[in-house]
Amino acid sequence: MPAIEDGPSVPAARERARAIPEAAVARLAVYLRVLSAMSEQGVSSVSSEELSAAAGVNSAKLRKDLSYIGSYGTRGVGYEVGVLVDQIERTLGLTRKHSVAVVGIGNLGHALANYGGFPGRGFPVTALFDVDPDLIGIPVGGIPVHHIDDITAVCAEREISIGVIATPPPAAQAVCDRLVQGGVECILNFAPVVLQVPDTVEVRKVDLAVELQVLSFHVARRADQAQVDAMADAREDGDRTGIDGMVVR
Amino acid sequence: MPAIEDGPSVPAARERARAIPEAAVARLAVYLRVLSAMSEQGVSSVSSEELSAAAGVNSAKLRKDLSYIGSYGTRGVGYEVGVLVDQIERTLGLTRKHSVAVVGIGNLGHALANYGGFPGRGFPVTALFDVDPDLIGIPVGGIPVHHIDDITAVCAEREISIGVIATPPPAAQAVCDRLVQGGVECILNFAPVVLQVPDTVEVRKVDLAVELQVLSFHVARRADQAQVDAMADAREDGDRTGIDGMVVR
DNA sequence: CGGACTTTGTGCATGCGTTCACAAATGGCT
DNA sequence: AGCCATTTGTGAACGCATGCACAAAGTCCG
Structure with a gap:
């Protein structure tokens, strides 16, 4: 185990993160869920074959994906579930909580707000927004609804890191702009609209119609x-x- | 023009469909939406440059994507919006209506049911299912809710082609099995579970946590x-x- | 303690998708 | 009628992701 050794060690671990293919990141999240379930059932060790079957992927791909985050397996034995969970959580940045804001409290927004502490802990929804005056002030899922004019201020104040857009299409771009102005750098967009954002902002899109x-x-x-x-x-x-x-x- | 010659002739047009990359299919759906919007605004002609900008992709990619469905552009001019809309709809199989069943009438299920004739016409939700006795019989978004035990029968009877799973994770696999048994060959899964299906069935997954x-x-x-x-x-x-x-x- | 067996980690080849760059085609203008 | 400007359609190069296959590493058992 190397001491501090400066140069290579820390940055190497950090820069490795940049090298993980996007597709692999998404799969890591899936592995994490499967592993968490195993952990709760008291399983402490797992082979790449078992895990890959449970996650529905090729075992070689699984091993390659895991190799992106380091060598935490034992040859001839497999992986320790707990270790893997920790490492994946660390890689995905789940060790820090990410506050989530949901904009647009229609049917979908309601569904999202009521997820509460989102599936697989770590994503507290801390702010809700809508235009409808009838909704404002009334808590949904325990969280009060603010007016969308306050997005920028509230997001900046609470250091919201992820914004979820669940508005009707025409409102999406304006909402997006306010989120960005409020310092939000990651957006999950449910509106069927192609959002224009500065390239410092990461957007993922979920499009039902597509x-x-x-x-x-x-x-x-x-x-x-x-x-x-x-x-x-x-x-x-x-x-x-x-x-x-x-x-x- | 070859007579029967087996392979090439008619199958060529059909097999082209199989040759369209999955990623391109998803983008075609996006182009379709943009084009529909343009059409409604009275735009009748569009260049690959304009369309690609509106869809947020590279113009070369757009042209290649369109080339998968045939040559419907005019060099030096661009594409006719109406023609493109028709051809994309045909390719995506939107000329036939696809009945949709939604299983799990929780928050998300409600949201889906109330979408009504889903974004961009063509996907009538014709059946809803849940386990909760309090929900059964009561219409949601104008559609009555059936018990999940009836999935197989109702799906078979109404020729449901697409099943949407919006249940809690533990119920997902059982629901999936029933849908498959009812003849559903395409499933959109919102439950954070890796579904096991026969390989005749197509599954797409939307995973919020991921x-x-x-x-x-x-x-x-x-x-x-x-x-x-x-x-x-x-x-x-x-x-x-x-x-x-x-x-x- | 040594050998056989198991399982990881990865170099390499393959295939798919994206991007570039240009020839072919078309409309408009003189 | 002929030429120029424009834009499509696609061949070819590139890059990334997937899957194979095997060497390295470690465990277990006799």
Whole structure:
């Protein structure tokens, strides 16, 4: 175990963080949840094979993902659940609490606010905002609702690090601008709008319509494939099938 | 023009669908929304440059994405908005309506049910399910709630093509199994659980906790980077900074 | 104590997706 | 009619992520 050794040690550990592929980060979060569940069930050790199966990924990929955060496994044995949980939490920055603000207390906003201390601890929702005068002042999920005009001030004051936008599309960009002005550098956007932000700000988008449309694409692809198959079959006995014939199986 | 020649002819048009990268499909959905908005504003023609800017992507990528669905642009001019909308809708399979079932009428389920005919038409929510006896029979967003024991029967009967899981984590797998048994081949999963499904079924996952944790990672990365910068500065005048010193700016 | 077995960590090849850069095509202008 | 400006469509290079396959490392058992 090296002493302090300055140069390489600390920055190396820090810069490694930059090298983790985005996709791997998302998977680490999944591993973390699985590991937490195991930990609660008293499992103390796990192999890459078991963990990867539980997380639904390839075991080699899992090991590579874990290697991004360091070598915490024991060859011939596996990983210690507790150690892995700690290391992943550290890598994901979950050792510090991140205050979350939710803007737009419609159906979705309600759902988010009531999550309370978000799934898998560590994300206290500490501020809510809306335009509707009827909502302001009334607590939702124990948290009072402020007017969106106060976003900038409140976010700056409470050092909000993550802003969640759950407003109707037309309001999203204006809300986003205020969040940014209030010092928020990470935004989770549920509004179906492409947000314009300075490149110091990180945006992640959850778009229901897109998700459904991607699924729709797969339904269509499947139907087409079934049709192609049917035509291949039909060709064998004379090709009697109409081009737009629908195949139900 | 080849006669039957097996492979190429009709299947070519169909197989193209299979060749569209998943990532491109998701972007097509975004383009579609932007285009619809333009169409409503009376814009009839658009260049790849304009459209890509509005969608927040590189113009070359946009053109390549559009090329996956065919050549519908005019060189020197651009694309006709209406044509593009039609073609994308066709590719995404939006010409047929896809009935959607939502399972789990908690906060999130409510939000989903009340979306009504989902953002950007074409996804009527036609069935709701929950376990809570108090909810059953009472309409939410105009749609009556059934018991989850009836999932299989109702889905089969109404030819539901997309199932949305918005239940607590422990219930998710069982619900999923019933949806699959009812003939649902596409599932949108909001529960933080890795679903096990036959590989004929397509699952897309929306995981709030993962999204937040990825953002958290970025916050941490940024803080670390600031720290590294600060240490580099400090080193110049003697390196007095403690290793775990936090840098607030 | 040594050998066999297990499991990690990773170099390498493969494949996919993104980006560049340019030829081909089209409309408008003189 | 011919040329120029513009913009598409795509071949090719690049880069990243995935998956394989194996050496290194460690445990367990006889």
